[in-house]
Amino acid sequence: MKVSDIMTTKLVCLSHEASLKDAHDLMQSRGVRHLPVVSESNGMLVGILTHKKMISTVMSMIYKYGADALERKERNQRIQSLMESDFQQLNRDESLASVAEYFIENKLGCLPVVDSEGKIEGIVTSSDFVKLCAQLLKSQ
Known part of the structure; x- marks a missing residue:
């Protein structure tokens, strides 16, 4: 099996110019x-923003400025400074066995x-592997 067999192609992407809000x-x-996160100028993938990083930043803002200031602070915080810009990338033809090992080793x-x-074509998540596992278990 290959990455293209399980990757999600209906992507929700965000511009690198977007705010945390x-x-x-x-x-x-x-x-x-x-x-x-994609560049508005050329559509290239420039980063990934994770829920974990977003929540961590939001909680830090609440602690530092209070809940009443959260929306204003989120609007002023660009995701470019929060996104992970050094990340592994896959191509659609890579084997799932090697990708699974990478997920396990790097958490x-x-x-x-x-x-x-x-340019981004899709995304593979740990949830995609759990869905694959469920399908394989059902087919036994």
Whole structure:
């Protein structure tokens, strides 16, 4: 099996110019835990914003400034400074066995799938592997 067999292609992405408030609202409304961040100028994948990082930042803001100031602080915080910009990327033809090992060794929640030009095609999450496992167990 290959990455393309389980990757999610209906992506929820965010511009690198977006605010933390934009990311927070998008994660909440779309029920996602990982947001690929793309450049507005060329559509290239430039980062990943995780739910864990977003929540950590929000909680820090609440602690430091209080809940009443949260929305204002979130609007002024650009995700470019919060996103992970040094991350492993996959291509659609990589074997799932090697990707599973990478997930286990690095304790990651997601890996982006990019084409040869660096544009995002999909994302593989730990949830995708759990779904695959459930399908394989049911077919036994």
